[in-house]
Amino acid sequence: MTEGGLALRLTEAIRKAVHDLYAVELDDIISTRPKKTSLGDAAFAVAFDLARSAKMAPRKIAEALASELGEIEGVQRIEVAGPGYLNFFLDRAAFIDGLIGGETAPKAPSTKVIVEHTNINPNKAAHIGHLRNAALGDTFVRVLRFLGEDVEVQNYIDDTGVQVADVVVGFLHIENMTQKDVERIEATGRFDYTCWDLYARVSGFYEEDRARLELRAATLKAIEEGNAPEAPLAAFIANAIVRCHLLTMDRIDVRYDLLPWESDILKLRFWDRAYQLLKDKGAIRLSTGGKNEGCWVMDVGNPSGKSPANATQPDTPDENNEPDENDEKVIVRSNGTVTYVGKDIAYQMWKLGLLDRQFGFVRFHDYTDPDGVVWSTTAGEPSADAPPFGRGERVYNVIDTRQAYLQDIVQRGVAHLASEQARDRSHHFSYEMVALTPQTCRELGFPVGPEDESKPYLEVSGRKGLGVKADDLLSSLEEKALAEVESRNPSLEPAESGDIANAIARGAVRYFMIKTTKNRVIAFDFAEALSFDGDSGPYLQYAAVRAAKILQKVDAPLEPPDRPDETQAVRRAFENVPEAEADDVWALIFAAAELSSVARAVVRTEEPAHVARFALGLAQRFNGFYHKYHIAGEEDPSKRALRLLAVQIFLREYRFALNLMGIPIPRQM
């Protein structure tokens, strides 16, 4: 934790030395970690940067800098290595002293950050792609909170889109059901699975007779205008499905502060307000001809470009300045209904505190624990004790990369209505999809055609009903984990085994969804997802369980001593153990101490996988240490004290790391 302050001391010292010797101001001085611990704890390559301007060999410069630097608090010695690295060896005892003493770096004044994630269409069961979204989003939220940010988590409910309309069409026109019928079915349970199957059948229903697409359009309009029977049925379905999703996500410990409903954006006239502003600012125009005739459209001639159309000559000069229909995006359809993009512009504006409208809020769902509550927007009677939702300084939208084009248009809308600065406060936190290997498709019983066979992966399709449901995956994991737990611990009570198995399943799936870099497609494979060995959640959990077991065995507290008044004792202990062991102890502690900088890197790069890599590396290091050095049977007091301290520090930081990923630590495994 203090490593931030130490790093600052080092860079400042180097900056001063470089200034004094070469009269050069270096703005970024980057510390890297040497490949081998024998090369020190922090390395600087500044000598290479200076070589040209100083017209000297890097090695000479590094040597000059090393002697100029002299004594630095917290640094034991400085070495010049290789072609010109400056390698710093830290004062280990002092570092540990600061680490456990809680000399916390001053936290930035916290600003409100809104993270929007999950956002599943409320018309079917959640699938593995949604698990990736939720795991990424929730990890990011936990990291932000760890760093002291004030975070509000929103799960946007698109209850007025085509997807819900399709299921309404399915119930009304395929099943010929009334709302009462649907309510009876819902009461029997697994409503999200029922809708999953029905939704898949709707596609076929349209394909049999394309004229039936009129039903979808009419249904959508009826929902938007609040007409019976479509509107109340849609509301019932969306509400019931959202409750299913909340339970599914609670299984992996993902929760939300607020559910903003798209229907409330319409009912409370957020959209009407944004629509008026978009027209007033000239951001959208009525298309008077061509395929988009009668629609309100936004011109998007320069996709993804931040500056408005650089006015370079178009590739098709034969079109005499006629706007290209491919360069316009429909915001309001010719029948007057608004697309998702339009509604999202209004929603983004509200999140940024830039729309002069406010929702009402009501409690939506209580979790079993006392303070677990999810709020919801409402167009009805609001609750008086609702928290002040909205008005984010920064907004992250966790949405898959296939929607990058739409997100770009939403952001253009925000820039039009507010400013470029407002747009920059909103981030599209984009990630790649979870696809299925052809093998997985076959295992699910879906026929794989010859042309799909050669593909690396196939896209999940809710429309076709092709996908692995989140609850099914979790149940498979729990089943496998339970079998393992029972075979390893036959004497456990069934309830106990069940709790442990659930924790393992949760750890496995959360780690699986986080460990791969977010912009890489995950080709889902059951065998890989169900693995409990090596680079997996259970491996990480196992290390924590072992560490806790040691401390329990020797009757030591889980935390290192909170007042490190024993710097001298630690220093002596380091001197009294063999050098190789001292290095191993130090390597474990120093690695664990990187947690904070890893957390900052996660936010800076919007990449949660960094925590996963960090935790894996730390677990591997601990497991090696665990096998090499024992505590319970050790009689040498210096060795014992140092090893104990290392395990305590490791466990403290490691538990934070697992918690950032929402990976629970079972009591035993």
Add this chain to the structure above:
RNA sequence: GCGCCAGUAGCUCAGUUGGAUAGAGCGCCGGCCUUCUAAGCCGGAUGUCGGGGGUUCGAGUCCCUCCUGGCGUGCCA
């Protein structure tokens, strides 16, 4: 066509705003349970970092170009 992403060991992937001998997991071979849990540890084999140019003390990383694959470019989201 245009835009975005990806190409690293047999497979799945890391690789920290350019840095020291390119790393993990799985799989394979060989060891380790009377000492804190073997979901583990130790050792071994495995590389045209897609191809070609360029930038420089130094390139898997930056630039150009080509190839391959995926996604986007809907009055779906």
